[in-house]
Amino acid sequence: MSTHGNGNGARPFVDVDNVCKWFGELQVLDRVTLQVPEHGVVCLIGASGSGKSTLLRCINMLERVEEGTITVDGQCLTKDKVDVNEVRRKIGIVFQAYNLFPHMTVLQNVMLAPRKARRVPRDEAEWAARTLLSRIGLEAKAEEYPDRLSGGQQQRVAIVRALAMQPKLMLLDEITSALDPQLVSEVLALVRELADSGMTMIVATHEMAFAREVSDKVCFLDGGRILEEGQPEQIFSDPREARTREFLSRVLAGGRMQ
């Protein structure tokens, strides 16, 4: 029996418990509690500023939480003595603005972290990177610099760069929000593929149709709190909270549902 968990597999892979965070006077997370089982996909929806990004950044330890605990894969991240780099190696995050390294080629972008943070030998890292790039059909762009790629291609490279570290958990922070509409689908297709392969994911998104299709659970955030959570069908068809209904009808009016 594993030393982690309670042996019956019921322990969530990600366990966020009563997390609070302030930016100065402003409370951005208010007693957030969230559980994600292994291989689960949870979508966070809500208006900008509702705390989706901050929550993801806290899970990746890019932000410190002031109260509450976060546990990932049996390891508590909110204790004092935590090897941040070690934790991050198994949690990939992809940002809205891609954040590829502009002075490196696509291949170098993907290889850097495996080589330096995980000490994978060069040949092995390059082989793995090329394999990942061919999986997303961008092998031919391996030697190009990021500014020669479209936004959709850059974002797919950013996803693959995170995958190259073989993370056990992927955090996606509005990864299609900066993209031209016609480029969104190629990125979502890759995320769908990841979900199908059993990757545990927490996805902050404004793409409601996608959230409905891909997620096991949807959380609606409002003012730093998870106001409502449930099965996608229930949240989108029959939301309990008035705020959720209001948010969804506004999104629907904006044409983001289909």
Added chain:
Amino acid sequence: MHALRHVLHAFFNLHSFTLAMPDVWAGFQLNLKMMVVAEVLVLVLALGIALVRGLPGPGARPLRALAIAYTDFFRGTPIIIVAYFIGFGLPGLQLGYISNQSFTTYGVITLTLVYSAYVTEVYRAGIESVHASQRAAARSLGLSYWQTMRYVIVPQAVRRVIPPLLNDFVGLQKDTAIVSVIGVTEAASLAQQFSNNNGDFPSLLVAAVFFILLTIPLARFTDYLVSQRERRERAQAF
């Protein structure tokens, strides 16, 4: 009219100009050596100080304060005074190895100390100009603070600051002449000696020409880099 002719003759006498050339050229080679050595040392030392100054966390506060004190002191002090302190102070301390160097070495030390203070600020501006999201991206991949600096932040920062850096080097090249005050027989001091012996000034003009000829290519190269970057950035904007 007579006075003007007198001055012109005193400064622009071609015969005297040609005579002074070998002497001044011999001295100028020393300027070139000091310049190259000092520039290499400045590039390294200034980057080190800039990195120390950017260290995160409360534990690094004393180190950061030290780095700030360094730049404040050496940017604020006239180089000629630093030259006297190094050139006459270090030998006077009778510290064996440290006190038994040539004046040229003390000159290089002076230039390195002073210009590192300027270049530290240049590096720092470059490091700060790299967007925070780059740091977040690197750290989120599991790279350590130093790995992030080494592979992601500093390479981008250095590229951006090459033009202002070269600008500071133009200043350094000229200031190799200032360290003659501690007894380095470089181009400007030899030109002055020649001028004293000969009773006219074309030798100084020779020294000026050497310095200018060295500076112009560097200035044009800087311009070229700036315009190249502007073109690139404009291409990216569309």
